Amino acid sequence: MGFLAPWFLIGAAAAALPVYLHLLRRHSTTPHPFSSLMFFEQRTQSSIRHRRLRYLLLLSFRLAVLVLLALAFANPYIRRTVASSAERRMLLVIDNSFSMRAGSRLSDAKREAISVLNSRNPAERAQIAALGSELHLLTQPIQDSAALRAAIDSIESGDSRGGFGELARAARSIQETSHAPIELHFFSDMQKSDMPASFAEMALPPHVSLILHSVAKDTQPNWAVESVEAPSQVWDPKKAHVAAVIAGYHTPAAARTASLVVNGKTIDSHKVDVPAGGRATVAFLSLNVPYGWSRCEVRIDSADSLAADDTYFFAVERSDPELVLFVHESADSRSPVYFGSALASAAEASFILDSVPAERVSSTVLSKYAFVVLSDVISLPAQFESDLLRYVRGGGSVLIAAGTSAAHRTRIPVLDDNVIEAHDYARNGERFATVGETDSSHPSMQSSEGWAGVKFYYAVAVDPSSSRVIARLTDQTPLLLDKKIGEGHSLLFASGLDDLTNDFPVQPVFVPFVRQVARYLSGTEEQKGSRRVDSFLELRSTKDEAVSVEVIDPAGRRPLSLKEAASTQSLQLTSAGFYGVRLANGRQDLVGVNVDRRESDLQPMLEDVLALWSGKGSPDSPSQANLGEHQDQERPQSLWWYAMVLVLVAALGESLLAARYLATPAEKS
Amino acid sequence: MQRFLDPVVLAEISSLDLIARTVVDGFVAGLHRSPDFGFSQEFAEYRAYSPGDDLRHVDWNVFARTERAYLKRYRGETNSLLTVLLDASNSMNYASGKVSKMDYARFTAACLFYLAIHNQRDAAGLIVFDDEVRNYIRPSTRQGQINRLLHGLELAEPRARTDFAKPLDHFQQFLRRRGLVLILSDFYEAPDKVIRTIEPLRFHGNEVVLFHVLDPKELRPELTGPAILFDLETDFRMEVTPEYASDEYPQRIQKHIAALRDRARSARMDYCLLVTDRPLDAALRQYLTIRQGRN
Numbered sequence: 001m002g003f004l005a006p007w008f009l010i011g012a013a014a015a016a017l018p019v020y021l022h023l024l025r026r027h028s029t030t031p032h033p034f035s036s037l038m039f040f041e042q043r044t045q046s047s048i049r050h051r052r053l054r055y056l057l058l059l060s061f062r063l064a065v066l067v068l069l070a071l072a073f074a075n076p077y078i079r080r081t082v083a084s085s086a087e088r089r090m091l092l093v094i095d096n097s098f099s100m101r102a103g104s105r106l107s108d109a110k111r112e113a114i115s116v117l118n119s120r121n122p123a124e125r126a127q128i129a130a131l132g133s134e135l136h137l138l139t140q141p142i143q144d145s146a147a148l149r150a151a152i153d154s155i156e157s158g159d160s161r162g163g164f165g166e167l168a169r170a171a172r173s174i175q176e177t178s179h180a181p182i183e184l185h186f187f188s189d190m191q192k193s194d195m196p197a198s199f200a201e202m203a204l205p206p207h208v209s210l211i212l213h214s215v216a217k218d219t220q221p222n223w224a225v226e227s228v229e230a231p232s233q234v235w236d237p238k239k240a241h242v243a244a245v246i247a248g249y250h251t252p253a254a255a256r257t258a259s260l261v262v263n264g265k266t267i268d269s270h271k272v273d274v275p276a277g278g279r280a281t282v283a284f285l286s287l288n289v290p291y292g293w294s295r296c297e298v299r300i301d302s303a304d305s306l307a308a309d310d311t312y313f314f315a316v317e318r319s320d321p322e323l324v325l326f327v328h329e330s331a332d333s334r335s336p337v338y339f340g341s342a343l344a345s346a347a348e349a350s351f352i353l354d355s356v357p358a359e360r361v362s363s364t365v366l367s368k369y370a371f372v373v374l375s376d377v378i379s380l381p382a383q384f385e386s387d388l389l390r391y392v393r394g395g396g397s398v399l400i401a402a403g404t405s406a407a408h409r410t411r412i413p414v415l416d417d418n419v420i421e422a423h424d425y426a427r428n429g430e431r432f433a434t435v436g437e438t439d440s441s442h443p444s445m446q447s448s449e450g451w452a453g454v455k456f457y458y459a460v461a462v463d464p465s466s467s468r469v470i471a472r473l474t475d476q477t478p479l480l481l482d483k484k485i486g487e488g489h490s491l492l493f494a495s496g497l498d499d500l501t502n503d504f505p506v507q508p509v510f511v512p513f514v515r516q517v518a519r520y521l522s523g524t525e526e527q528k529g530s531r532r533v534d535s536f537l538e539l540r541s542t543k544d545e546a547v548s549v550e551v552i553d554p555a556g557r558r559p560l561s562l563k564e565a566a567s568t569q570s571l572q573l574t575s576a577g578f579y580g581v582r583l584a585n586g587r588q589d590l591v592g593v594n595v596d597r598r599e600s601d602l603q604p605m606l607e608d609v610l611a612l613w614s615g616k617g618s619p620d621s622p623s624q625a626n627l628g629e630h631q632d633q634e635r636p637q638s639l640w641w642y643a644m645v646l647v648l649v650a651a652l653g654e655s656l657l658a659a660r661y662l663a664t665p666a667e668k669s
Numbered sequence: 670m671q672r673f674l675d676p677v678v679l680a681e682i683s684s685l686d687l688i689a690r691t692v693v694d695g696f697v698a699g700l701h702r703s704p705d706f707g708f709s710q711e712f713a714e715y716r717a718y719s720p721g722d723d724l725r726h727v728d729w730n731v732f733a734r735t736e737r738a739y740l741k742r743y744r745g746e747t748n749s750l751l752t753v754l755l756d757a758s759n760s761m762n763y764a765s766g767k768v769s770k771m772d773y774a775r776f777t778a779a780c781l782f783y784l785a786i787h788n789q790r791d792a793a794g795l796i797v798f799d800d801e802v803r804n805y806i807r808p809s810t811r812q813g814q815i816n817r818l819l820h821g822l823e824l825a826e827p828r829a830r831t832d833f834a835k836p837l838d839h840f841q842q843f844l845r846r847r848g849l850v851l852i853l854s855d856f857y858e859a860p861d862k863v864i865r866t867i868e869p870l871r872f873h874g875n876e877v878v879l880f881h882v883l884d885p886k887e888l889r890p891e892l893t894g895p896a897i898l899f900d901l902e903t904d905f906r907m908e909v910t911p912e913y914a915s916d917e918y919p920q921r922i923q924k925h926i927a928a929l930r931d932r933a934r935s936a937r938m939d940y941c942l943l944v945t946d947r948p949l950d951a952a953l954r955q956y957l958t959i960r961q962g963r964n
Contacts, residue, residue, distance in 0.1 A: 034898040035760040035770070035887055036857035037907050039921040 004075035004638065011070035018062035022055065058661065061654035065647055072643035077636035088181050089141050090126040091174070092116065092148075094155050095188030097132050097162030098533070098576075098599040100215075102189070102222070102306040106157050108215040109187035113152050116185050116213070117145060128152055131188070132160030133534045135170035141178075159308075159533045159576040161596040162188070164613075165196030168204055175205045182208045189216035190605045193598040202613055210614045216604045221251040223274065224309035224600035225258070228298050228530065230287065234318045235350035240287035244298040244312065246272055247279045249601045254303070258282040261297040262289050262316075289318045293590035295578050309600045313578055313592030314530040321350035322370035322522060327377055330357040334498035335375040335401070338505035342514035351518055366391040371521035374413065376403030376496045385413050393486030395586065397521035403496025406460040415483055415490055417462045423477055426457040433459065436474035442482065443520040444491065445470055450509030458501035460494045467492070487584070491517060523587070530592040536570040537591060540584035550582040554593070715739040750808050750848025751785045751793040753778045754836060755825055756882075758799040759901040760855050762827040765886035766946065773945040774853040774882050775822045777952045781851060782818045784953060786810070792848075795821045798836030799829040808848070830902045833858065833866040847874040853943075855882050857902075860929040864936050871936060878939040881929065885946045888922055890914040 003009065092113050100106040117126060125141040128151040138151040167186065175182055184204070188194075190212065196202060204210055226247035234240045246256055253276040259269040272282045282298075289296070298312045324343065328335055336355040343351050356364060362381035366372065372388060374380070380388075392398055398414055406412070407422050425433045432455040438445050451471070459477050467481040470491075481492040495501045504510055531537065539549040548565040552558060554577020560568060573579060573593045581589040605613075718727060718738035728741045755778055761771040778795070785791040794808030795818050806814075806821045850870050856863055856879065863879075870877050892911040899906045926942060933940040943952055 031897040031899045031906055033763065033901050034890075035763040035855060035884070035901055037898060037900045037903075037905055038857055039918055039925065040898070040907050040909060040913070 001076055001078050001639075002636070004077055004636070006074055008073035008075070009070055011073060012067050014070070015063045015066045018059055018066065022059045055661070058654065058657045061650050061657060064650040065654060068643050068647045068650060072640045072647060076639045076643065078639060079636055088124060088183060089178060090120055090124055090183045090185065091129065091171070092126060092152070092185045093129045093131050093135065093167060093187070094152065095162055095186070095194075096130045096155050096158045096160075097191070097194065098157070098159050098308065098595045099162065099189055099191045099194075099306070099602055101157045101308050102216075102220060102304075102602055105189050105215045106155070109213070110152050110155060112213050112215065113185070113187050114149055117148055117152070128155075129170075130155045130158075131162060131167055131186075132158045133163055134166050158574070159593075159595045160574065161534065161599050162191060162194035163196065164194050165201035168202045171208050172205050175208055180207075183211065184208050185211045185213060187213045187215060189602070190214045190610060191216075191599070191601070192603045192605045193601045195605065195609075199609075199612075212610055212614050214604065214610070216602065219250050219603045220305055222249045222304045222306050222309070222600050222602050223247070223251055223254075223256060223300060224249070224306075224597055225298050225300055225312035226279065226597050226600075228312045228314050230296065230314050230316060232314075232316060234287055234289055234316055235321055237288045237318065238286055240289075240316075242284040242287055242296075242298065244282050244284075245279050246274050246282060246300055247597070247600070248274045248277055250277055250603060251304075252276050256280075256300045256303075259299045260284045260287075261299055262287075262294050264295070287316060289316050291318050291320075293317050293588070295590065295592070297592075306600065306602065308576065309595060309597065312530070313576065313594055315578060315590035315592045317590070321352050323368055324351045324353050324518065324522075325361075325364060325366065325369040325372045326353050326355045326375060327358050327361050327373065327380070328355065328375040329377060329405070330359060332376060332498060334500070334505075335496065338499070338510070339373065339375070339497050339514060342505075342511045343518060345511055351522070366396065369396070370523075371397040371399065371518070373497075374398060374400045376401050376405045376498070377413070378405040378408050380413055389414055389485075392488035392490055395487035397489045397491075397523075399491045399493065399517060399521060401493045401495070401497045402460045402462070403498065403501045404458060412462060412492060414485070415462075415467075415492055417466070417483075417492070420461040420463060423459045423461060423475070424457070425459070432457050433473040433475055433477070435479060436472050436476065438471045439469070442468070442470045444480070444482075444513065444516045446516055447509075447512045450507060454502060454504050454507050454509065456495050456502040456504070458495060462492065462494065489521065491521065530594055531573055533573055533576055533593055533595050535593075536572050537579070537581065538570050539568055539581070547584040549584050550580075552580040554578055714742050716742055749785075749791040751781065751791045752808055752848060752850050753781060753793070753795050754850065754852040754854070755795065755797045755822070756799070756852070756854030757797050757803060757825045757827050758830050758854075759827050760857055761882070763855075763884055763887065763901055764945075765884050768945050770855055770882045770884055770945055771825070771827050773943065773949075774880075775825065776949055777880065777882075777943065778822055778851075778853060779819055780949055780953055782815055786815045786818075793818060796836055797821060797825040798832075799827070800832035801829075801835045833863060837866055837869065841869060841873070849876045849878070851878045851880060853880045853882055855887075856929055860925065860932045863929065864932040864938070867938065868936050871938060876939070878941060879929070879933050880952055881926065881940065881942045883922075883926075883942065883944055885944055888944065889919050 094106075094109050094113055096106060100109065113128075120126060122143065122145070125143050126139075126148050127141045128138045128148055130136045130138060138154065139148060142148065171182065171184055224247055226245040228242060228244045230242040231240050242260055244258055246258060248254070251274065253274065255271055255273050257269060258272050259266045261267070267288060268284045268286070270282045270284070272280045274280045284298075287296070294316050296314050296316050298314075300310045302310045304310075326336055326339060336353065340353040340355065343353055351370060354369070358377045358380060362384045364384065366387055372391070388398065392414060400412060400414065402412060402419075404422075406419050409419065411418050423433070425431060434456065435451040435454060438451055440446065456473060456479070459473060459479065461477045462481070464478045464481055467478075467483040469478045469481055471478075471480040473479050477494065479494050481494070483490050483492070495504070497505060499505045539551070540547070548562070549560070549568070550558070550565065551560050551571055554575045558565075559571065559574075571579075571581075573591070576593050576595045579591045579593055581591060583589060715728065715731070716739065718740055722740055726740045726742075727738050731737070731739045755774055757771065761774060762769055764770065764772070782793045782795075785793045790810065792808040792810045793814065795804065795806040796802055797804040804821050804824060806817050852867065867877060867879070890909075892909060892914045895908055895910050897906055898909050930940045930942075941951060
């Protein structure tokens with residue numbers, strides 16, 4: 001038995017404290033004179049002696065607490081023979097990240113894993129796992145070689161990005177649960193880009209010995225379509241542009257052919273000169289896609305071992321311009337002009353404003369509109385208001401501008417929020433109010449420059465408790481509020497859209513605001529044509545709606561069961577390709593999913609880094625060559641945990657005894 | 670006046686004489702009368718002359734007016750013999766407050782002497798004892814007796830142990846006349862042994878009063894925790910628990926007091942418990958009561 005931190009044993013000297021206290025307590029009892037002790041019997045003294053014995057027990061508990069505490073800090077250990085082969089566990093981890101698709105890396109890794117498996121002691125238990133973005137355990141620790149080989153054979157190449165930090169984290173977790181030594185064999189291309197930001201995250205626990213099996217001998221050149229910029233919605237194909245970045249990793253300068261493929265047909269193609277180890281951009285000036293969703297790809301001619309990253313997937317939806325219903329008072333001719341002009345000037349959006357006075361809106365069918373704007377409406381037909389609420393709950397959106405008309409009502413339609421008060425800044429000394437704070441994380445506020453210059457002469461204060469406040473005036477009056485109603489959204493603008501209650505419509509910030517609001521309310525900002533593997537796709541926004549969603553992965557399979565389809569909030573995109581999605585709100589989406597392009601850089605880790613990771617870089621650590629010898633040697637096993645348990649027991653005993661014997665006796669009358 | 674009987678107040682006074690005078694003058698009311706008729710100054714009654722009577726006692730004034738011979742009779746005064754036995758053992762040195770048992774016993778004895786000599790004109794004497802007689806002042810009515818007695822009290826400092834046997838032997842040697850014997854002690858001895866030792870005094874015709882002097886903390890000790898107590902006489906040490914001191918000890922001391930009282934009464938002695946936090950009048954009242962009983 002030894003101590004890992006023997007200096008802490010000095011703390012055992014603290015045991016002198018209770019001894020001193022007990023002695024002091026005993027001797028500090030000054031004898032008191034008394035006339036005669038003839039009425040004190042001998043049995044009284046006997047009782048005191050008995051109590052002394054109990055006090056000695058208390059003293060021993062106190063001594064034990066201090067000594068054991070010092071012992072625990074000194075970290076005692078005993079040398080114990082390392083677990084035998086039967087107790088030891090062999091963990092074979094095969095990297096199946098995207099980069100393992102290059103050449104024959106995955107098959108090489110599997111072959112080598114089987115070779116290691118065959119050479120092990122038959123009594124030794126082994127476990128198979130695959131490492132992508134996370135570690136997937138494929139078997140339990142078993143001795144059945146056939147089952148283990150079958151598990152290795154079942155490993156397929158994936159599209160995830162590997163993470164060596166995740167391997168270390170999983171190894172720590174396994175070691176903590178099993179407490180048995182683990183011999184970790186890792187079969188990988190040791191891609192440098194799979195390293196975490198900090199090397200410390202790759203550190204393995206002490207009883208895990210890492211044996212690396214690298215299947216990539218050198219850095220291989222690789223070209224890839226790194227990124228594509230393309231609109232997710234197209235209204236005019238002639239105005240749509242596609243720009244792609246072609247990257248070369250450790251490649252010589254070469255000319256590559258980039259092609260734009262729509263629904264399997266190549267519609268455009270360009271030659272691009274990619275510099276050595278650099279990037280080049282290729283532009284396609286038109287995106288002629290048919291109506292509806294189209295599966296678009298940018299491809300380069302394959303000339304390397306990793307062909308899967310030569311294609312970049314993205315989805316584009318072509319549709320007609322969408323209608324926007326703009327409801328206003330018949331006397332209000334300003335707000336339709338301002339809002340319509342701003343909406344028309346938005347280059348990417350394509351909306352047609354349908355301006356309808358409030359008194360003629362009752363027969364309007366709302367389902368054909370992308371969203372609805374209520375501009376300072378004093379009253380709405382009850383039927384329309386009911387239809388509008390149903391429209392919003394079903395996934396539609398509405399923008400409500402509460403100008404001076406709010407003074408005529410106590411509540412905001414659709415939102416059902418109460419009007420607290422109306423601020424008429426023009427009539428008091430302030431003259432106007434400006435925007436004090438904005439929430440730039442909201443989609444409608446992504447470009448919030450210029451808001452400070454807008455003057456608000458009139459604003460309505462509503463209760464913001466059930467809404468998200470996006471902007472506030474300087475007097476903390478909520479200016480823009482977002483409230484989720486069912487599947488839809490409603491934005492409340494606490495002033496008017498004319499230039500009477502503010503000068504917002506004539507300020508430069510008005511046009512981008514209208515564009516962002518239109519994209520947000522119409523839902524087009526949610527449609528991202530391409531995503532990365534391992535990202536999550538939101539399938540529904542509320543849990544209470546038990547509407548099934550439908551997902552079809554790139555292989556044509558449905559990854560969700562019926563139960564999951566009715567309740568799952570989001571889906572992790574695990575494969576590259578196109579995912580067809582029918583969301584809970586009924587919208588049909590097509591999502592192009594691409595591999596994280598950091599996987600395209602096939603440069604392996606440096607040898608010294610690998611040696612450091614596997615423990616061969618440190619002179620104290622056992623090397624792989626003599627690992628077998630070390631396996632049968634004795635290793636220290638720490639006993640501090642047991643010492644702490646004993647400390648707890650002694651402390652409990654001390655507390656009980658002290659409470660029982662040292663409590664102040666109650667005064668008797 | 671009660672304030673001047675408070676032992677704590679008296680403890681502030683250094684002179685025993687002043688203490689005795691203060692207490693007695695504030696307490697005493699009247700002298701006792703002798704049941705025997707004598708020929709002193711105080712007229713009692715007339716009696717018809719009978720042959721043989723001393724003609725010196727015939728009231729000739731009455732004879733001149735009535736021509737009958739009457740004898741004048743006067744109330745005769747008797748003098749008692751008061752002897753105080755003061756226990757000066759170490760246990761009397763115990764004090765839980767300002768007044769020790771020894772101080773209290775001194776105050777009591779001084780007051781009794783003052784009362785006896787100045788008010789009763791009794792002969793008073795003192796025996797100070799512990800395990801032997803340490804001081805003996807013969808009972809007397811001589812001039813200056815009170816000063817001798819008070820000086821004897823001041824010299825009485827507690828030491829050694831209590832032993833009743835030796836002083837009583839001396840007492841029996843010195844006292845031939847009957848009288849009143851007051852014993853001031855804490856009586857830390859078995860009641861049977863105490864009474865058996867004192868009983869011969871009673872056989873000689875003495876009135877015996879046991880003044881049992883105890884400190885209030887001796888009746889009910891107060892301990893906040895286990896404590897070591899040592900015996901003032903034997904220096905024996907013993908650890909005592911507060912439970913015992915508050916539960917069993919009071920019962921035992923009360924049992925001892927009751928036994929001593931019963932045994933004293935059965936031996937036709939008087940018993941009086943004096944607690945040092947109470948005024949001194951209890952002892953004086955007891956003394957006067959006994960004196961009246963004697964007369």
